[in-house]
Amino acid sequence: MPLQIIRQDITKMQVDAIVNTTNEDMIGYSGVDLAVHRGAGPAMESACARISPLGLGMAKITPGFDLPARYVIHTSGPVWQGGLRGEKILLRSCYEQSLKLAVDNGLTSVAFPLISSGTYGYPKDQVLTYAVEIISEFLYHHELMVYLCVYDRTSYAFSRQLFDEISDYITGDVMPAPKVMPSMMSARCADMADDDCLFAPQSGKPVPMADTPSKVPGVTATCCDFRYPDDDEDTLTEYLKSMDQPFAVKLFRWIDDRGMTDVECYKKANVDKKTFSKIKCNPQGYKPSKQTALGFAIALKLDIDETQDLLASAGLTLSDSSTFDKIIRFFIERKNYNIFKINEALFEFDQVPLGF
Numbered sequence: 023m024p025l026q027i028i029r030q031d032i033t034k035m036q037v038d039a040i041v042n043t044t045n046e047d048m049i050g051y052s053g054v055d056l057a058v059h060r061g062a063g064p065a066m067e068s069a070c071a072r073i074s075p076l077g078l079g080m081a082k083i084t085p086g087f088d089l090p091a092r093y094v095i096h097t098s099g100p101v102w103q104g105g106l107r108g109e110k111i112l113l114r115s116c117y118e119q120s121l122k123l124a125v126d127n128g129l130t131s132v133a134f135p136l137i138s139s140g141t142y143g144y145p146k147d148q149v150l151t152y153a154v155e156i157i158s159e160f161l162y163h164h165e166l167m168v169y170l171c172v173y174d175r176t177s178y179a180f181s182r183q184l185f186d187e188i189s190d191y192i193t194g195d196v197m198p199a200p201k202v203m204p205s206m207m208s209a210r211c212a213d214m215a216d217d218d219c220l221f222a223p224q225s226g227k228p229v230p231m232a233d234t235p236s237k238v239p240g241v242t243a244t245c246c247d248f249r250y251p252d253d254d255e256d257t258l259t260e261y262l263k264s265m266d267q268p269f270a271v272k273l274f275r276w277i278d279d280r281g282m283t284d285v286e287c288y289k290k291a292n293v294d295k296k297t298f299s300k301i302k303c304n305p306q307g308y309k310p311s312k313q314t315a316l317g318f319a320i321a322l323k324l325d326i327d328e329t330q331d332l333l334a335s336a337g338l339t340l341s342d343s344s345t346f347d348k349i350i351r352f353f354i355e356r357k358n359y360n361i362f363k364i365n366e367a368l369f370e371f372d373q374v375p376l377g378f
Contacts, residue, residue, distance in 0.1 A: 095120045121157065131166070
């Protein structure tokens, strides 16, 4: 199942379990720990007392009591000491042990805070980057819905350089000129200048307008009045047939072309197993959401044209007027297919994430 970064108070999450970053004595005295104990009620203190102490980097589970979550997984995170006292190893253990405990208890959804990034002082940007890395590695081998809860916009530091680059891309005139397909051309341009004629032969001379295509060597159209030659009718028919292929057919063709397994593809697309099963069970009728379709495009490392082709099979497209679409274009054009980094960027710009 996928990973999603959300802006939410973790104590309000309606999931199987939330993760509480606590101390070795499991006493809720500050930060997330205090909020969890308050939300769960007095029964939480008694439950924690029965299973404490909690070793650094370890995890234990209790009921959620009055919280919306059924369970609370408690983990003892490291105090930041400049990164020279094994903090990264302990942080990895916190996430891994909590994830393993969730799976061992048959849970299907779990929400994490940015462990140790509050009172314990671990740099927020480092926690986010490392948490995404650890969780995504785990999810490649397990089916689990994971949320990373960021309480407010200041709770982590998105790369300022990347933010500025994306902002410039969104607001600036940096979009490449769209490819003009023959079907988009107007036939009313007989007076067009030589340099403006998109279907001129290599000599630079425009093809003259006529009722029938001019027999100019190497040219298959009259100026902007594009026509297929008669002997290409079969090719056109085949092309139109290929355009009618539903989303699932094109998706599975791409998976085969890339030499990927189904599991590898939907994991890299940040799509859960249930969604992928729906696609397989209803290949002719399944209509994906835009974020799901684009999740697969990123997993398959499609370029812009290939992505547009896949989207078109679901009646979708990337436009030049949408912040969401421009962010996707930004990453694809730079061949950056890290879906979790893309989702971080989408989160920062208040856009929906890819996958699911």
